[in-house]
Amino acid sequence: MAGDGQGVTSIILRTGLMLPRRFLSTTTTGSSKITAATRNAALRTMRSKYLLAGLVVWTGIGTYYLFPPSKNPYYSILTGISSGDGTPATLVPSKWSPVSVMASEETSKDTRLLTLSIPRHLIPSSSSTQPIWSIYIKDDDIQVERPYTPLEGIDKDGKIKLWVKKYPKGEVGRWLHSKKPGECIEIRGPLQTWLHEDHYSEWDEIIMISGGTGITPFYQLLHEELIKPKLPGGRNPALSNTRFTLLHASRSAEDLPPSALLGPLISIAQNDPSRLRVKLFVDEKDSSTDAPYYLNVGRIDSKAVEDVLEIKQPTIWDRLSWRNFDPKGIAGEGRKVLFLVCGPDPMISAVAGPRGRNYSQGPVGGILGQLGFGSEQVRKL
Numbered sequence: 001m002a003g004d005g006q007g008v009t010s011i012i013l014r015t016g017l018m019l020p021r022r023f024l025s026t027t028t029t030g031s032s033k034i035t036a037a038t039r040n041a042a043l044r045t046m047r048s049k050y051l052l053a054g055l056v057v058w059t060g061i062g063t064y065y066l067f068p069p070s071k072n073p074y075y076s077i078l079t080g081i082s083s084g085d086g087t088p089a090t091l092v093p094s095k096w097s098p099v100s101v102m103a104s105e106e107t108s109k110d111t112r113l114l115t116l117s118i119p120r121h122l123i124p125s126s127s128s129t130q131p132i133w134s135i136y137i138k139d140d141d142i143q144v145e146r147p148y149t150p151l152e153g154i155d156k157d158g159k160i161k162l163w164v165k166k167y168p169k170g171e172v173g174r175w176l177h178s179k180k181p182g183e184c185i186e187i188r189g190p191l192q193t194w195l196h197e198d199h200y201s202e203w204d205e206i207i208m209i210s211g212g213t214g215i216t217p218f219y220q221l222l223h224e225e226l227i228k229p230k231l232p233g234g235r236n237p238a239l240s241n242t243r244f245t246l247l248h249a250s251r252s253a254e255d256l257p258p259s260a261l262l263g264p265l266i267s268i269a270q271n272d273p274s275r276l277r278v279k280l281f282v283d284e285k286d287s288s289t290d291a292p293y294y295l296n297v298g299r300i301d302s303k304a305v306e307d308v309l310e311i312k313q314p315t316i317w318d319r320l321s322w323r324n325f326d327p328k329g330i331a332g333e334g335r336k337v338l339f340l341v342c343g344p345d346p347m348i349s350a351v352a353g354p355r356g357r358n359y360s361q362g363p364v365g366g367i368l369g370q371l372g373f374g375s376e377q378v379r380k381l
């Protein structure tokens with residue numbers, strides 16, 4: 001018995017299980033004695049503790065397999081990553097995230113409207129997608145990336161729309177045009193194209209001059225400010241009173257942005273010219289197509305800019321009595337005017353002077369330079 005008792009005691013010591021003091025009796029001889037009753041009670045307790053420990057271990061293993069970290073709704077909140085493989089919790093500029101192509105619609109011989117779908121858990125916060133922002137898309141075949149502009153931001157379901165042009169020898173544009181619905185591509189972002197310190201509400205007038213797919217950043221801004229508030233469930237009307245003017249040029253009527261983009265802009269311009277003016281230019285008018293009446297034929301020149309600035313041309317009388325003549329138009333009425341220019345490099349050079357080294361702004365030249373506008377009022381996107 002004593003041996004048994006010692007055996008139990010040694011098991012208790014080896015396993016580290018602690019028995020309550022009442023299970024250990026002491027005798028008058030001073031040596032430890034364990035009665036049959038107390039030994040049975042100790043064994044029962046030990047068995048139930050083993051059972052409990054086993055239950056805890058198996059529950060843990062079961063939980064891991066049923067709810068792995070990537071499926072645990074709190075995992076990304078706790079760790080900042082969405083799964084055990086280190087995928088970021090939301091879309092971030094520093095990592096590539098997989099998205100799927102939902103639709104690809106031809107809008108002209110070298111442009112397409114693409115719809116991408118971002119998994120819901122990757123949708124970034126609205127504070128990181130203030131206009132104007134872009135994403136990088138990676139051509140997986142040759143590992144080259146290019147920036148593109150989500151036209152309407154990201155909707156609540158994670159949809160992104162892009163208007164993408166392919167160039168005959170261009171890389172990423174051609175690759176994107178070849179992508180079919182259901183295929184997967186990789187993107188990273190959001191990246192700020194136009195910095196927040198220039199927030200548009202601080203300007204009375206913003207005049208946007210674009211060529212080709214250079215309209216995409218301006219469409220994003222106009223969508224956020226003028227179109228989105230009017231959509232069902234849209235936020236309250238715009239906080240700013242900024243008036244926007246869009247001067248857009250395409251090579252021909254066929255190359256103009258699709259009606260999905262131009263339609264809403266023209267409708268707002270017609271209904272509320274105090275918020276938006278739109279002027280479209282084509283190099284030449286194709287007589288075979290039904291070109292809209294508001295199309296101007298020719299390049300965006302200094303006359304076109306002077307017109308929207310409402311700069312007065314001096315009359316003969318003004319010239320004779322030049323002291324009375326104030327040519328400055330809206331810019332001379334104490335209104336803050338900002339120019340944003342986006343398009344092919346030759347167009348940026350003609351309108352605002354060439355960019356500087358390494359995509360820096362460079363000094364303002366071209367039409368805007370001749371009209372006397374400086375770098376504080378001109379941004380080349």
Ligand SMILES: Cc1cc2nc3c(=O)[nH]c(=O)nc-3n(C[C@H](O)[C@H](O)[C@H](O)COP(=O)(O)OP(=O)(O)OC[C@H]3O[C@@H](n4cnc5c(N)ncnc54)[C@H](O)[C@@H]3O)c2cc1C
Pocket residue numbers: 134146147148149150162163164165166167168169170171172173174193213216217381
């Ligand atoms: C912030 C930002 C947002 C943008 N958003 C959009 C957008 O929404 N939609 C859009 O369509 N574009 C957008 N762009 C432009 C886009 O990023 C790409 O620059 C454009 O699509 C061309 O890339 P690519 O790889 O197709 O062509 P690239 O390979 O870069 O080629 C560009 C030009 O070089 C010519 N070229 C290429 N290889 C040769 C060669 N071997 N010999 C001679 N010529 C050659 C091409 O013909 C073409 O004219 C954006 C750019 C920026 C900076």
